Amino acid sequence: xxxxxxxxxxxxxxxxxxxxxxxxxxxxxxxxxxxxxxxxxxxxxxxxxxxxxxxxxxxxxxxxxxxxxxxxxxxxxxxxxxxxxxxxxxxxxxxxxxxxxxxxxxxxxxxxxxxxxxxxxx
Amino acid sequence: xxxxxxxxxxxxxxxxxxxxxxxxxxxxxxxxxxxxxxxxxxxxxxxxxxxxxxxxxxxxxxxxxxxxxxxxxxxxxxxxxxxxxxxxxxxxxxxxxxxxxxxxxxx
Numbered sequence: 001x002x003x004x005x006x007x008x009x010x011x012x013x014x015x016x017x018x019x020x021x022x023x024x025x026x027x028x029x030x031x032x033x034x035x036x037x038x039x040x041x042x043x044x045x046x047x048x049x050x051x052x053x054x055x056x057x058x059x060x061x062x063x064x065x066x067x068x069x070x071x072x073x074x075x076x077x078x079x080x081x082x083x084x085x086x087x088x089x090x091x092x093x094x095x096x097x098x099x100x101x102x103x104x105x106x107x108x109x110x111x112x113x114x115x116x117x118x119x120x121x122x
Numbered sequence: 123x124x125x126x127x128x129x130x131x132x133x134x135x136x137x138x139x140x141x142x143x144x145x146x147x148x149x150x151x152x153x154x155x156x157x158x159x160x161x162x163x164x165x166x167x168x169x170x171x172x173x174x175x176x177x178x179x180x181x182x183x184x185x186x187x188x189x190x191x192x193x194x195x196x197x198x199x200x201x202x203x204x205x206x207x208x209x210x211x212x213x214x215x216x217x218x219x220x221x222x223x224x225x226x227x228x229x
Contacts, residue, residue, distance in 0.1 A: 045220045108168070108211055109166070109168065112165035
């Protein structure tokens with residue numbers, strides 16, 4: 001079965017960096033676009049970024065452009081989110097999610113990880 | 123960005139009740155809408171895709187309808203395990219966006 005396991009969350013000071021990872025198993029990782037979605041404490045869901053199956057195309061929500069970078073390693077079935085210049089408003093649970101379709105730019109989220117909490121605070 | 127407005131933001135209902143949640147898009151999105159269920163402390167779960175198609179394994183008491191700008195999620199007979207928060211999401215245009223959520227609570 002599809003498994004997505006995030007890691008790398010923690011407490012970080014404003015302006016610092018953090019790198020999240022998502023280990024995927026149970027499906028052909030290199031075939032699917034992958035996403036990061038976040039949820040601030042007590043708030044709703046916010047899509048953050050998507051990367052196509054081969055890593056050639058990436059899209060971001062406006063508020064993270066230039067600070068967060070999505071990438072993937074298809075040889076090791078791992079998705080990453082490099083988070084630089086972190087702000088208090090980046091505090092959230094970050095979910096890794098597999099797209100529903102094995103083609104295209106990414107549409108919606110058929111499978112989710114359990115999430116990893118990032119807290120940005122001094 | 124396309125805005126999705128869910129209503130109500132919360133509701134109280136009893137087991138066996140019929141529950142309807144609406145999602146309105148700020149511009150037409152055809153049928154490019156999905157619904158998720160999220161329970162406290164858990165990841166969201168896909169319920170409905172393409173506005174009205176039931177995801178495999180989801181009970182048939184859940185149904186979706188609509189196209190264009192107005193969409194509905196209906197639970198025909200609310201069960202104890204259905205108390206959760208429900209979100210709509212559009213995939214017609216990037217950035218992908220979610221509705222604000224509807225919390226379904228026990229009456």
